[in-house]
């Protein structure tokens with residue numbers, strides 16, 4: 001049994017119009033996605049803005065009402081509130097957000113911000129609480145003098161590390177990290193990602209790592225799902241996704257990773273334009289008549305792509321993949 005098993009998850013937001021505010025349509029933000037997160041792994045959920053990643057993350061934390069489908073945590077469906085309460089789910093599952101400045105209360109000192117989840121779930125003495133906050137600051141590489149400061153007195157990278165310290169305060173089993181480094185410079189991104197990996201090793205945490213950037217996910221994730229217009233268009237291991245991408249949308253995301261080698265830039269630009277041309281001209285090959293992704297077809301034990309079966313298998317065999 002996996003730690004988290006998401007099955008045919010749908011989250012549709014109603015669109016209300018007219019004088020009577022009637023529901024006339026819906027935004028299908030998440031439209032039938034299925035994937036599992038194993039204990040101790042980092043699972044990447046990647047797609048462009050608006051593809052439904054955050055809605056998925058919020059559903060897993062319990063912040064979003066699910067339209068249908070299930071989210072099993074340790075074998076129990078947590079889309080039902082009563083189950084979340086029974087399982088201590090709010091303690092086991094935490095979230096880190098992209099915008100560290102607005103997710104940390106500007107009026108509170110760091111000591112109180114990090115201690116807040118401890119006060120909700122563990123009832124420690126004042127001294128034990130302070131000791132624990134100091135340990136958490138140490139884990140994310142911040143000095144004791146951070147205790148008495150306020151969020152605005154830190155850099156973006158430091159604030160994100162405070163967010164990580166707060167998220168791990170309750171010894172969670174799963175952290176939903178929603179674009180945790182997107183607002184940071186490249187060098188600071190690497191620092192925060194390294195702290196996240198270190199904490200994962202020490203505490204055995206699983207991450208659902210949400211990002212629009214396949215460049216960032218590469219160094220973090222064992223398994224990756226590519227999300228497009230509310231559906232998954234490709235699922236695979238890091239090797240499957242980076243070395244044998246099959247869906248044009250995945251190839252587009254890969255082509256968007258900036259090329260750091262100056263000598264390779266012209267070739268990279270040419271291949272990016274070639275991928276974009278295929279994406280624009282071959283929509284009917286990669287999406288159905290309504291412009292929606294096809295159901296996923298398994299092309300190897302680890303790799304699935306949303307394409308008609310004959311095309312999926314043909315592309316996979318061109319890539320030399322073992323057929324399922």
Ligand SMILES: Nc1ncnc2c1ncn2[C@@H]1O[C@H](COP(=O)(O)OP(=O)(O)OP(=O)(O)O)[C@@H](O)[C@H]1O
Nearest residue numbers: 013027029047048049050051052053054055056212
């Ligand atoms: N509360 C809401 N009510 C109505 N529509 C919503 C709501 N939240 C999200 N949406 C819509 O659902 C779709 C998916 O949004 P979501 O935030 O999950 O995407 P995302 O991939 O995380 O994008 P981003 O990276 O920009 O946050 C978008 O079309 C968005 O406008």
